Amino acid sequence: MKVLGLSSHYHDASAALVVDGVPVAAAAEERFTRQKHDPVFPERSARFCLEQAGLRAEDLDLVAYHEEPEVKFARSLAATLSRWPSSGSTFVRAMTEAVSSGLWVRRSISAALEVPPSKIVCVPHHLSHAAHAFLTSPFEDAAVLTVDAVGEWTSTGVFDARRQGGGAAIEPVGLVAFPHSLGLVYSAFTAFLGFEVNDAECSTMALAAFGEPRYADAVRRVVRPGRDGAFEVDPSYFDLSGRDDLPVTGRFLELFGAPRPFKRPLPFDCLADAPVAADADDRRWADVAASVQAVLEERVLALAEAARRRTGRRRLCLAGGVAQNCVANGRLADAGIFEDIYVPPDPGDGGGAMGAALHAHLAASGSCAPISGSGPYLGKAYDEAPAAAMFERLDPQAWQKYRRAGASTPARRVRVRRFADDASAVEAAADLLASGRLIGWAQGRFENGPRALGNRSILCDPGNVAAARRLSAAVKQRASFRPYAFAIADDEAGLALEGSLPRATRWMQISRRVRMDMRARVRAAVHADGSTRPQICGPADNPLFHSLLKSFGRRKGLSALLNTSFNEKGMPISSSPDDALLVFARTDLDALFLGRTLVAREGS
Amino acid sequence: MLEPLAGGDAGRLRWALAKAGLLRGWRSYVKTMSRLGELPLMLLLYALYALAGSLRGACRRRLEAPPEEQLEIFREQWRRSLGPR
Ligand SMILES: [Fe+2]
Numbered sequence: 261m262k263v264l265g266l267s268s269h270y271h272d273a274s275a276a277l278v279v280d281g282v283p284v285a286a287a288a289e290e291r292f293t294r295q296k297h298d299p300v301f302p303e304r305s306a307r308f309c310l311e312q313a314g315l316r317a318e319d320l321d322l323v324a325y326h327e328e329p330e331v332k333f334a335r336s337l338a339a340t341l342s343r344w345p346s347s348g349s350t351f352v353r354a355m356t357e358a359v360s361s362g363l364w365v366r367r368s369i370s371a372a373l374e375v376p377p378s379k380i381v382c383v384p385h386h387l388s389h390a391a392h393a394f395l396t397s398p399f400e401d402a403a404v405l406t407v408d409a410v411g412e413w414t415s416t417g418v419f420d421a422r423r424q425g426g427g428a429a430i431e432p433v434g435l436v437a438f439p440h441s442l443g444l445v446y447s448a449f450t451a452f453l454g455f456e457v458n459d460a461e462c463s464t465m466a467l468a469a470f471g472e473p474r475y476a477d478a479v480r481r482v483v484r485p486g487r488d489g490a491f492e493v494d495p496s497y498f499d500l501s502g503r504d505d506l507p508v509t510g511r512f513l514e515l516f517g518a519p520r521p522f523k524r525p526l527p528f529d530c531l532a533d534a535p536v537a538a539d540a541d542d543r544r545w546a547d548v549a550a551s552v553q554a555v556l557e558e559r560v561l562a563l564a565e566a567a568r569r570r571t572g573r574r575r576l577c578l579a580g581g582v583a584q585n586c587v588a589n590g591r592l593a594d595a596g597i598f599e600d601i602y603v604p605p606d607p608g609d610g611g612g613a614m615g616a617a618l619h620a621h622l623a624a625s626g627s628c629a630p631i632s633g634s635g636p637y638l639g640k641a642y643d644e645a646p647a648a649a650m651f652e653r654l655d656p657q658a659w660q661k662y663r664r665a666g667a668s669t670p671a672r673r674v675r676v677r678r679f680a681d682d683a684s685a686v687e688a689a690a691d692l693l694a695s696g697r698l699i700g701w702a703q704g705r706f707e708n709g710p711r712a713l714g715n716r717s718i719l720c721d722p723g724n725v726a727a728a729r730r731l732s733a734a735v736k737q738r739a740s741f742r743p744y745a746f747a748i749a750d751d752e753a754g755l756a757l758e759g760s761l762p763r764a765t766r767w768m769q770i771s772r773r774v775r776m777d778m779r780a781r782v783r784a785a786v787h788a789d790g791s792t793r794p795q796i797c798g799p800a801d802n803p804l805f806h807s808l809l810k811s812f813g814r815r816k817g818l819s820a821l822l823n824t825s826f827n828e829k830g831m832p833i834s835s836s837p838d839d840a841l842l843v844f845a846r847t848d849l850d851a852l853f854l855g856r857t858l859v860a861r862e863g864s
Numbered sequence: 865m866l867e868p869l870a871g872g873d874a875g876r877l878r879w880a881l882a883k884a885g886l887l888r889g890w891r892s893y894v895k896t897m898s899r900l901g902e903l904p905l906m907l908l909l910y911a912l913y914a915l916a917g918s919l920r921g922a923c924r925r926r927l928e929a930p931p932e933e934q935l936e937i938f939r940e941q942w943r944r945s946l947g948p949r
Contacts, residue, residue: 331941337909342923344913355909359902384941414938432942437934439927490931623946 261625262319264309265617266302266369267326267388267609269362271458273302274606276614276638276708277309281621281629283396285312286638286708288610290832294839297459298832302613303372308640317373324620326612327385329365331412333358335438343500350500381623383616385411386580389607390430391622392615393579394421397602398631398763401575403567404430407560408580408608409443416442416563416580418489420571428628430619433570436486439500440493442559443581445483448498448507449552453545454520465587466742468553469789470528470538471546478515479555489566491559520545528741530788531725556582557591564597574599579615583607583769584710586793590771593762601762603769605636606709614708635801636713636767639706640835644854647837651845651859652676659845664828667734667848672861679856682804688858690811692851693719693821696727698735700826700852702840703804706833711768712825713795714747714805716833716840718849720784721812722746722822728784731822734848737829743787747795749809749819756782756820757794768795778818785822795823 265276268289276286285308290296292304310317336358340351361368366380383391389406401422408415418434446464447457455463484492497512506519513519520526520541527538528546538546564576576598578589583603593601604611622628651674679685692699701717712718718735720727722744732738745768753761757772764770771791779786786792799806813819826834828847834840837854844852844859851860912919929937 328941337912338923338926341913341919342927344920348913351913355906359906359909381945384938384945386938387942387945412941413934417938432935432938435931435935435938437927437929437931619945 261321261621262313262315263322263324263617263621263624264306264320264373265324265326265388265613265615265620266306267613267616268301269299269365270609271297271299272608272610273299273305274610274613275302275305275309276617277313277315278614278617278621279313281395281618281625281627282632283614283618283634283638285309286606286614287640287706288708288832291639291706291835294832296830296832301368301372306373312640317375320373320375320379322617322620322624323369323373323375323380324616325365325369325380325382326388326609326616327411328382329363331384333363335410335413339439347500381620383619384414385612386414386417386435387430387432387619388612388615389579390417390419390421390577390615391619392611393577393583393602393604393607394419394430395428395618395622395628396604396614396634397575397577399575399577399600399602400631401573402577402602403564403571403573403575403598404577404579405560405563405567405583406580407442407563407578407582409447410438410441413437415440415444418563418567418570420573421577423628423631426627428622430622434489434566436490439495440491442483442491442556444498445493446552446556446582446585449548451506452508452512452516452519453549454522454524456522461581461584463739463742464549465553465585466787467526467528467546467549468587469530469550469743469787469791470741471543471548471550473551473554474547475516475551476554479551481515482512483555483559485559485562488569489562489564491562516548517541517544526739526741528788530741530743530786531728531784553587556585557588560585560588560592561595561597564592564595568597576601578603578764579607579611581608586769586771587791589764589769590791593760593764593770601764601770603764603767604709605707605711605713605767605769607769608710610709636707636709636711637705637715637802638708639715641705642836644702644837644857647841648676648854648857648859651841662846664734664737664846667846672863674859674861677858677860679858682807682856685853685856685858686804686808686811689719689808689851689853690815692860693721693812694815696721696724697850698727698731698848700834700840700844700849701805701808702826702834702837702852702854704855706835709767710825711795712823712833713767714797714802714808714823716826716835717747717805717823718826719821719823721816722782722785722820723780723816725784728822730848731824735828735843736824743792744785744822744824745793745795746782746785746820747797747805747809747823749806749813750796750798750801752813752819753794753796756818757792761796765794765796766801768793781818782820782822785820
């Protein structure tokens with residue numbers, strides 16, 4: 261049975277193809293349109309999924325959408341009517357959006373893919389998340405916790421999931437309903453801290469490491485603990501009218517002070533050896549970030565305890581936007597409520613497309629695929645030869661004016677070299693990395709989801725702080741308070757990292773502390789609080805990347821590489837060789853591996 | 865179900881909403897409304913908003929339904945998603 265899953269209309273529109281219960285292709289629309297978090301109808305990613313499997317739309321048995329548009333519309337209607345008459349402008353905006361597109365998802369899917377409406381099913385949003393988390397997990401049974409902003413009426417779901425007789429049951433056993441939402445609260449604080457909502461929640465999390473949770477009691481007034489793991493959000497702190505970019509009221513500002521202007525730089529620096537000077541406002545914002553992070557962790561822990569009590573399961577699957585908070589996931593792992601934790605590579609709404617398809621397949625066929633541990637490498641693979649050949653003939657002066665501010669190396673002619681096999685490409689890359697070079701590493705199919713996991717990565721020596729500073733300034737334009745992370749070969753992970761290493765560490769979804777005696781070896785990829793978000797990579801996860809890690813380890817003693825996503829600031833991660841070459845041309849990246857082809861500036 | 869809505873009087877509209885499951889799923893009600901097409905639907909929505917003073921209470925009750933009831937509504941949604949379409 262072939263099921264195409266789709267998500268759209270909020271952010272991170274995506275498509276995923278599931279054949280007989282196995283995910284075979286998945287990608288976010290942004291990877292093709294090059295618009296970060298693109299919410300449009302995922303037509304390009306849907307076409308890619310079909311092409312990847314050699315299918316046409318008429319071969320599909322079902323198309324599954326990640327939420328029920330009518331139910332979502334009803335919630336939006338009820339929410340605005342309940343605030344009558346002050347919700348006039350929200351009403352106009354919400355209804356116009358719904359009536360002009362959101363409500364007619366079935367029709368747009370049917371028209372875009374030319375599938376009959378009878379083949380289109382809409383899956384409740386949190387069920388999409390739950391099916392995604394559980395059915396891609398390596399567990400026979402688990403509690404599933406889905407935490408996000410809002411899907412239809414639900415903001416948080418608890419499920420009891422088990423595989424049985426070739427199928428699976430994923431049963432809702434608890435929920436928290438809109439408007440009580442951890443995702444919405446965290447996003448409101450993200451806006452207050454001057455970061456972009458639905459994009460830079462990770463900046464709030466990063467900033468938290470520089471603060472003290474002095475405002476935790478104040479945040480607990482905004483999000484009050486309820487019974488049995490639930491919570492209540494006090495609506496008097498939030499202004500949902502949309503009149504202002506900042507969705508908070510005067511009452512909120514009385515508690516937390518003035519918001520941070522988004523252009524004001526923050527002085528904090530993860531790579532500094534001693535704390536940097538920060539004025540009272542900067543410290544206050546860091547303290548507010550630390551406080552909202554601390555309260556989020558308390559709430560997630562309470563939810564996990566409730567999930568454990570209600571289901572009796574010993575393993576946990578997490579999904580929803582809040583499951584991307586790797587620091588909260590780390591707290592959860594350390595709390596020992598569950599023996600193991602799994603977070604899929606794309607726990608947010610992008611993953612909802614795959615979840616919808618998995619659920620629809622399960623509901624229609626009564627069966628699911630056996631545990632396979634489908635990885636993140638479900639995107640598109642490209643032939644790099646034409647792009648590399650074109651690039652070799654380019655005049656370096658021609659692209660000079662397109663270079664990024666901060667990129668310093670004058671454009672030099674590039675040389676292109678093709679290696680006969682993977683092993684020699686890996687050795688050449690390891691040599692460059694060991695000598696302090698910044699390299700782009702684009703291999704095979706791109707990763708599904710927001711993390712670069714060794715197929716579209718920018719890499720450097722994690723012990724080389726100067727290289728990381730150059731990476732931030734001249735390639736990534738990255739704020740100094742945001743940490744890097746490292747990938748490490750699985751057999752050496754225990755040498756560098758403390759505590760348990762649950763499944764979630766495979767896909768960079770969980771924060772771990774770096775052992776004191778190893779911090780210098782990976783200094784450039786450790787946060788101010790001594791933590792990192794590791795990718796623990798085994799030969800079965802990604803053989804080529806694993807061999808690169810080991811090859812680097814033979815030169816430097818530890819098989820770990822600073823691993824960050826292959827993109828410039830504000831851009832989606834590179835998909836095609838053209839995207840990768842553009843980053844190479846515009847920034848100070850020293851070398852670029854496209855498959856076995858090395859593109860390097862002369863003299864690098 | 866369209867009849868009382870087309871009648872347009874507030875009492876019957878309210879009744880229709882309640883009957884269509886304002887306090888429960890809302891789904892079938894919205895599905896029916898959405899068959900109207902864009903323009904009539906938009907007009908209906910504006911009319912609804914004008915009458916919203918009398919609907920506010922019902923909407924609040926749905927939003928503030930106790931957790932057990934919210935869960936039961938979601939379980940209905942879940943059961944429907946497993947059933948024949
Ligand atoms: Fe979601």
